[in-house]
Amino acid sequence: MTVTIKDVAKKAGVSPSTVSRVLSGHPRISLETSRKVKGIMEEMGYTPNMMAKSLVSKTTNSICIILPKPAEELFSNLFFMELIRGIVTQSSRSGYDVLISSGANEREELEAVSRLLKGRRVDGVILLYSRKDDAVIDFLEAGGYPFVLIGRSDRYEDILSVDNDNIKAAFDATNHLIAMGHERIGFVSGPPNLIVSRDRLEGYRMAMESNGLEMRPEWIVEGEFLQDSGYRAMSFFMNLPNRPTALVAVDDMVSFGVLRGLNELKYKVPEDLAIVSFNNIPLSELSSPPISSIDIGIYHLGYTASQVLIQTIQKPDNHDGYTNRFVIPHRLIVRESSMYAPGKK
Amino acid sequence: MTVTIKDVAKKAGVSPSTVSRVLSGHPRISLETSRKVKGIMEEMGYTPNMMAKSLVSKTTNSICIILPKPAEELFSNLFFMELIRGIVTQSSRSGYDVLISSGANEREELEAVSRLLKGRRVDGVILLYSRKDDAVIDFLEAGGYPFVLIGRSDRYEDILSVDNDNIKAAFDATNHLIAMGHERIGFVSGPPNLIVSRDRLEGYRMAMESNGLEMRPEWIVEGEFLQDSGYRAMSFFMNLPNRPTALVAVDDMVSFGVLRGLNELKYKVPEDLAIVSFNNIPLSELSSPPISSIDIGIYHLGYTASQVLIQTIQKPDNHDGYTNRFVIPHRLIVRESSMYAPGKK
DNA sequence: CCTCCTAATGGAACCGTTTGCTTTACAAAG
DNA sequence: CTTTGTAAAGCAAACGGTTCCATTAGGAGG
Structure with a gap:
């Protein structure tokens, strides 16, 4: 046959x-x-039978991506697609196949990872999130399996990770608004257990502080990386007696929600509220008005993660123990949503 | 160990x-x-070693998705991510892993498919496109490998495929505009070598004809699934002496281009031009005004494709030879962009 | 009490490669 | 002419399972 x-x-x-x-x-x-x-x-x-080959070589030439459960909802978020594109492109260049897996919850994720890694179906894993405490990370570390985190982990300092400098990014975004003349600036954060939320909030704080601007607790609201959160945050902000003239949102999707809400209430962007957010997904420039956003190089994040992972798989000993955090540069893309200098109060 | x-x-x-x-x-x-x-x-x-198991059972419990090169474009991103989500979810429920692969061109795609299938790394393939002539399809058919096409193929009638009834969908979209009182309706099509373009054009024709409406050749323009095409089509239409009062666009991205152009020229939607398009990507409801769109159930397309493929893998003989085309229902989502009844001429 | 059936388990071949250890053949060296 | 070295290729044992074909031990039936 x-x-x-x-x-x-x-x-x-x-x-x-x-x-x-x-x-x-x-x-x-x-x-x-x-x-x-x-x-x-x-x-x-x-054509050589990969299974037979893998069986004896104990190597599969494939890696796997774990999509977190929230990705189900966020999936529509272009973020993951960009990441996957970067990963698949680079992996394919290195001769690796990419397996994509997801679980309904942490237990299922762990099960999947365990089955794939212990069952010798993949050589390594890319994790697309960074929660605070994570059983999957514990498992990977304990088993000595090659893996790379996209995002940062504060708990495990020695983990391979690819990330942005989110503190600096938020600092830059906030400073841009300040430079435009804004003084009352709000912040829409993400889930507090995600490190990216905390880092961005921290950057916002630093910028406000270093410019001697007041930071009211009611100007900071928590949400998800979803439109809905933006919508809600918007209506909360706009009803404040002393409302912000600008805001920094933790994700572009949040901005879309804000935009929709403002539109319904006949507010103008950026005149009534200026907006800057993060990730610069392709849609950011298509909305009306186009949204100023911090481009975090999503594709590049994925590309680098794959590179680092495959390198680790191939030369596990090559690790110098120092450079285990790879930082992808960000840059602010200024668009209409923040191109307006408010009259000083 | x-x-x-x-x-x-x-x-x-x-x-x-x-x-x-x-x-x-x-x-x-x-x-x-x-x-x-x-x-x-x-x-x-x-944990059982999957490779050893696969070696003897000649089965891998995994399938693979081939991403076409044009997936690099934005439209595709949203579209493909939804599709992938549907595929991964259903596959995982059936206990299958999903491998994702792409090639820079048709030759590379063929190479990948061949390596994966002949090398016994996957049990079947889902193709995310339908070109007119395709070496990959030829290979799959010749080898008798299980595969499912998302989209329709006119050349191969007996191929397993999951698709929408695009003719009916376009018929519905056009009829909606007619019902609103429009008589001069334009159509912005996609690349003529894609079957989806031709089907949608056909549906538009049928609706116009069955309502006894005039169809001027200059009311039909060809483009891509991109904003730019919409922008150009718009300026062409608006300069016509007897211009349409409404148009059907083959994809939401095209609508965005139209919207942007109309906006620049200070035209109002839907008063000056009503719009309906296809796919209902998440952004459709975010634009101003929100765009009426035919929801084609992208997630469902993927979900069903995986279902059909895995069923075929598990019971290759179960195929009755009749139901090899699975049609996912569509539905028209009416939004502001078409909510206006023009005065009769 | 012997035979036969059946439920429960063991033995061994095989899936398609890789790889350490030999073997072979020949040329150069002694 | 025997020894030694070396390049080229073959043998056979893994790798970790599955599965066909025994084998064993009771219990039922005669």
Whole structure:
């Protein structure tokens, strides 16, 4: 049925080991034999059986991405698609296949990771989130499995991770609004157990403080990375007696919610409220008005994560113990949503 | 190091075959033995090696998705992510892993598919596009590999595919505009080599004809699934002496281009031009005004494709030869962009 | 009490590769 | 002419499971 290494060997009049060696470019194979065998492989349409290969080599040439459960909802968030694109592109260049998996909850995720890694189906894992405490990370560390985190982990300092400098990014975003003349600036944060939320909030704080601006507790609201949170935050802010003239939102999707709400209430952006948010998903420039956003290089995050992971898989000993956090540069893209200098109060 | 079936067997004082049978729920294993072995597996942290299993069973319990190169574009991103979400969710429910692969061109795609399928790394494939002639499809058919097409293929009538009834969808969209009182309706199509473009155009034609409405050739323009096409189509239409009062666009992205253009020229939507388009991507409801769109159930397309594929893998003979085209229902979402009844001429 | 059936388990071959250890053949060296 | 070295290729044992074909031990039936 299928043509195996033995069939090729028989037809070529050599032993299976020789064929195998031809395949892997073993040095001690005569050019003549090599050519003949290759010809026959071509002729018979031979393709090596990856399963058999993996079984003996204990290596699968594939990695896996774990999508967190919230990704189900956030999935529409283009963020993940960009990441996946970066990962798949780089992995494919390195000759690795990418498996994508998700679980309904942490237990299911752990189960999946365990099954894939212990079952020798993948060589390593990319985690697309960073929660505070994570059983999956514990498992990976304990088992000594290669893995890379996209995002930062404060609990585990020695973990390989690819991330942005979110503190600096939020600092830049806030400073931009301040430079435009805003003094009352609100902040819409994400879930407090995500480190990215905390980092961005921290950057906002630093910018406000270093400019001697007042920070009212009611100007900071918590939400999700979803439109809805923006919508709610907006209506909360706009009803405040001393409402902000600008806001920083933790994610572009939140901005969309804000925008929709303001639109319904006939407010103008950026005149009534200026907005800057994060991630610069492709939609940011399509909304009306286009949203100023911090481009965090999502594709690049994925690309780098794959690179780092595969390197680790191939040379686990090459790790110098110092450079385990890779920081992808961000940059502020100014668009209409923040192009307005308010009259000083 | 790793715990194998033999280790478990030894510790349990049984043979490897017995352990294997416990694992697969073989009927002729005593309850007592089963319990004991399961206990030991748990205790030793045993996880079956998928590679070894696959090697003998000739089955991998995984499928693969081929991302076409154009997936790099924005429209595709939203679309594909939804699709992937549907596929991954359903596959995971059926106990299948999903591998995601892409190629820079058709040759690379073919190479990947061939390597994965012949190399026994996956059991089947989902193709996320439908070009007119396709070497990958030829390969899959010739090899008798299980695969499902998302989209329709006119050349291969007997291929398993999951699709919408795009003709009917376009018919509905156009009829909606007609019902609102429009008589001069334009159509912005997509690339003519995509079947979806042709089907939607056909539906538009049918609706116009069945209502006895005039169809001017200059009211039909060809473009891509991109904003730009909408922008250009808009300026073409608006300069016509007898311009349309409404238009049907083949994709939401096209509508955005139209919207932007109309906005620049200070035209009002839907008063000066009403719009309906296809796909109902999340942004459709965020634009101003929100766009009426045909929801084609993208997630559902993916979900069903996975279902059909896995069913085919598991029971290849179960195919009745008739139902090889699965049609996902669409529905029109009416929003502001078409909520206006023009004065009759 | 012997035979036969059946439930429960063991033995061993096999899935398609890789790889350490030999073997072979020949040329150079002694 | 024997020894030694080396390049090229073959043998066979893994890798971790599955499964067909025994084998064993009771219990039922005669």
